[in-house]
Amino acid sequence: MPNQVTYRVYDFLKEIAPFSYLDREALLRVAERVEVRYQPPDTVVFRPGEPPRDRFFVVKEGTVELYSEDVDGNELLVERCGEQDIFGIRPLLAEDNYVFLARAVEESLLYAINSEGFREIIPNYPRVLEYLVTSMAGSSRYAVEYRAARRQEMAAAAPEPDLMSLHTLHRSRDPVVCLRTDTIIDAARRMTEHNVGSIVIVDDDFRPSGIITDRDLRRCVATGAVSRKLPVTTIMSAPVLCLAQQATVADVQIKMIRTGKHHLVQTEDGTDRTRVTGVISEHDLLLLQGNNPAVIIQEIGVATTASYLRELRDRSERLLGGFLEKEVAIGYITAVMTQINDEIIRKCIKMSLARMQQDGRGNPPALFDWLTLGSQGRGEQLLRTDQDNALIFEDVPEARYPATKDYFLQLAEYITEYLNEVGFDYCDGDMMASNPKWCLSASRWKEQFSSWMHDNTAESMLHTSIFFDYRGVWGDGSLPDKLTDHIFLEMERRSTRFQASLAMAALQNPSPLTFFRNFVVERSGEHKDQFDLKARAMRPLTDAARVLILQAGQGNINNTLKRYEALATIEPQNARLYEEAAKAYELLIRLRAELGLKRNDSGRFVRPGELTQVQRLLLRNSFNPVGEIQKLLELRFQLNFMR
Structure with a gap:
C-alpha cells in the first residue's frame, strides 16, 4: 500500500513528461521506488567520468547546474535545471560514464528515480518509448548529455513506433x-x-x-x-x-x-x-519514419500536383507538432520547416514554368529569383500564413522590358495560385510577386529600395519592415546579392537618418504589459480582448534585430535568432541582452506555433485566459528583453531628440 510520501511524489511526477504518459498504477510503482534527496548548496550530485548510477533525477525544488570542461579545465555552464527538470538520464539510455558535473546552486530537493524499475515498464508504454527515443536523437535537454558522450551529430526527429518492417x-x-x-x-x-x-x-x-x-x-x-x-x-x-x-x-x-x-x-x-x-x-x-523531414522533402521533389503538396505540408505540420511536444530546439525546428517551405516554393515554380511552356510562352526571357519576404524570408515561418513574396529579374534592354515583365507577371500569377492551393493564402495587402509593383528588374528594385530609404515615411518604413527581410529561393543568388550590396551602399550615404527612422519604427509597439502587469489587449474589432503576439511581442524583437544588424554592416543574416547571435559576438558588452532577446524570441515562436496548431489558425492572437499559469509566466518573462532592447535603441540612435 503506497504511503503519503509516495502519493506526494506521484502528484508531482504526473505533470512531467514522460511520467505523464504512464497510467496511475504504473506511476505509483515508479513513485514507490523514488528516493528523496536533499542537496545542500554547492554540493555535487555526480562528476564527469563517474559510472552511471541506478538513478536519474528530477528537481523538486531548487536549482542544479550542469557543467562541462574546456581544454584548460575551466568549467562551462551547459544547462541550468529548475523545478520539474530532469537530468542525469544517461543510465536510462546508455552505459557510458557521466560527461558533465552536476552541482546544486542552492538548497535543492531531488527525486531520484530508479532507472531499472522505470526501464522495466517502458515496453508497455509506446509514448514513453517514443519520448526517450526522440530524446536520444533530438535536441532536447536530455540529448545534450547523450550527444556529448557519443561525439557525433545526430538527426532530430519525432519518430512514432509502429509495425513497419525494417x-x-x-x-x-x-x-x-x-x-x-x-x-x-x-x-x-x-x-x-x-x-x-x-x-x-x-x-x-x-x-x-x-x-x-x-x-x-x-x-x-x-x-x-x-x-x-x-x-x-x-x-x-x-x-x-x-x-x-x-x-x-x-x-x-x-x-x-x-x-x-x-x-x-x-x-x-x-x-x-x-x-x-x-x-x-x-x-x-x-x-x-514517414513523417521524417528528409522523407517529406524527397516526396516534394516527386510531387506533380498542388493538392499532393498540400498533403505533404499537412504532414509537415504534424511533424512540427511532434517537435514542439518533445521540446526540440526552435533553431532546428525553424531550419527544418524553412527547408520544407522552400522546397514547396521551388516545386511550385517548376510546375509554373512547365505551365508557361504549355501556354506556348517558352522559357524565361531572363534570369530571375523568387524572393520570400517577412517571416519566411527570415526562415521563421512554422505555420502556413498568407503569402509575402516578390520577383527580381536581371536587367534587360528597355525595349524588351515590357514583354519580359509581362512574362514574369504571368509566371508569378501561376506560382501564387499554386501556393494558395497548398494552403498559403493570398496576401490581403497584395504583397506578392503577381502585383506589378513587386515584380521588377534588378535596377528598378534598387531604385525602389533607395526611395524607401530616402523618404522615411510611415509607408516606407512599413515596406522596409517587410521587404528588407528578403531571401532568394530560386536561381544562383546573384540577383539578391546585388540588391544587398546596393542597400549597404545606400546605408553609407544616408546611414544616420535612415537607421534612426528604422529604430523609431521599432519603438511603435511599447511594453506588452500595462502598469498593473496585465497583458495589453486589443480594445475593439475582430480580436477584441485578445493579445497580439506578433505585434506586441515578436515584432519589436524582429524590428530591433533588423536595424541593429544593418548598423553592424552584416548582410545576408535574415533570421532573428541568428541576428542576435551575431550581434552578441560583435558587441560582447551587450551579449547578455542579445542572448536574452534570442531566448525570448524562441519562446514566442514556440508558443505561437503551439497555439496555432491547437486552434488551426496562425496563432497570432490569444486570450490571456486560455494560457496556462506557466505559459503566462514565461510570456511575461519574455517581455523583459523587449523593453531593454527598446531602451538600447533609444540611447544608441538618440531617439528622444526625434520625438
Whole structure:
C-alpha cells in the first residue's frame, strides 16, 4: 500500500513528461521506488567520468547546474535545471560514464528515480518509448548529455513506433563487413568507402562475430591506445546483438533502449548462427519514419500536383507538432520547416514554368529569383500564413522590358495560385510577386529600395519592415546579392537618418504589459480582448534585430535568432541582452506555433485566459528583453531628440 510520501511524489511526477504518459498504477510503482534527496548548496550530485548510477533525477525544488570542461579545465555552464527538470538520464539510455558535473546552486530537493524499475515498464508504454527515443536523437535537454558522450551529430526527429518492417531499409544495399583476419585500418577504409558508421566482422560463412563502430575507432585508435595495424578482433565488440529480418521498428527501439546499444545486426534467423543480412542504427530508424523531414522533402521533389503538396505540408505540420511536444530546439525546428517551405516554393515554380511552356510562352526571357519576404524570408515561418513574396529579374534592354515583365507577371500569377492551393493564402495587402509593383528588374528594385530609404515615411518604413527581410529561393543568388550590396551602399550615404527612422519604427509597439502587469489587449474589432503576439511581442524583437544588424554592416543574416547571435559576438558588452532577446524570441515562436496548431489558425492572437499559469509566466518573462532592447535603441540612435 503506497504511503503519503509516495502519493506526494506521484502528484508531482504526473505533470512531467514522460511520467505523464504512464497510467496511475504504473506511476505509483515508479513513485514507490523514488528516493528523496536533499542537496545542500554547492554540493555535487555526480562528476564527469563517474559510472552511471541506478538513478536519474528530477528537481523538486531548487536549482542544479550542469557543467562541462574546456581544454584548460575551466568549467562551462551547459544547462541550468529548475523545478520539474530532469537530468542525469544517461543510465536510462546508455552505459557510458557521466560527461558533465552536476552541482546544486542552492538548497535543492531531488527525486531520484530508479532507472531499472522505470526501464522495466517502458515496453508497455509506446509514448514513453517514443519520448526517450526522440530524446536520444533530438535536441532536447536530455540529448545534450547523450550527444556529448557519443561525439557525433545526430538527426532530430519525432519518430512514432509502429509495425513497419525494417526489410525495406536494406533492399538496395548490402551490409558492410570484413573478416576476422583483416586489420583495423582495413575496416576503417571500408567504412569510409561506404560512408557507414559501423562494420560487421564475419567468419568464412558470413556469420557475425563482432562489430566495430565509429566510436570504437575514436576510443581505441584515435587516442593511440591500439595500433591500427592489429586485427579487427582487438577492438570489436562481441558477441553482437542480433535481430531477425521480420523485426519491427518498435522491436528495435525497445532493444536499443534496454541494452543501450546503438547498432543491431540483422541475420537470417535473428541469431549469430546465420548469415548477416543488414545493420540497423538509430539514424536508420529515423529515416524509416514517414513523417521524417528528409522523407517529406524527397516526396516534394516527386510531387506533380498542388493538392499532393498540400498533403505533404499537412504532414509537415504534424511533424512540427511532434517537435514542439518533445521540446526540440526552435533553431532546428525553424531550419527544418524553412527547408520544407522552400522546397514547396521551388516545386511550385517548376510546375509554373512547365505551365508557361504549355501556354506556348517558352522559357524565361531572363534570369530571375523568387524572393520570400517577412517571416519566411527570415526562415521563421512554422505555420502556413498568407503569402509575402516578390520577383527580381536581371536587367534587360528597355525595349524588351515590357514583354519580359509581362512574362514574369504571368509566371508569378501561376506560382501564387499554386501556393494558395497548398494552403498559403493570398496576401490581403497584395504583397506578392503577381502585383506589378513587386515584380521588377534588378535596377528598378534598387531604385525602389533607395526611395524607401530616402523618404522615411510611415509607408516606407512599413515596406522596409517587410521587404528588407528578403531571401532568394530560386536561381544562383546573384540577383539578391546585388540588391544587398546596393542597400549597404545606400546605408553609407544616408546611414544616420535612415537607421534612426528604422529604430523609431521599432519603438511603435511599447511594453506588452500595462502598469498593473496585465497583458495589453486589443480594445475593439475582430480580436477584441485578445493579445497580439506578433505585434506586441515578436515584432519589436524582429524590428530591433533588423536595424541593429544593418548598423553592424552584416548582410545576408535574415533570421532573428541568428541576428542576435551575431550581434552578441560583435558587441560582447551587450551579449547578455542579445542572448536574452534570442531566448525570448524562441519562446514566442514556440508558443505561437503551439497555439496555432491547437486552434488551426496562425496563432497570432490569444486570450490571456486560455494560457496556462506557466505559459503566462514565461510570456511575461519574455517581455523583459523587449523593453531593454527598446531602451538600447533609444540611447544608441538618440531617439528622444526625434520625438
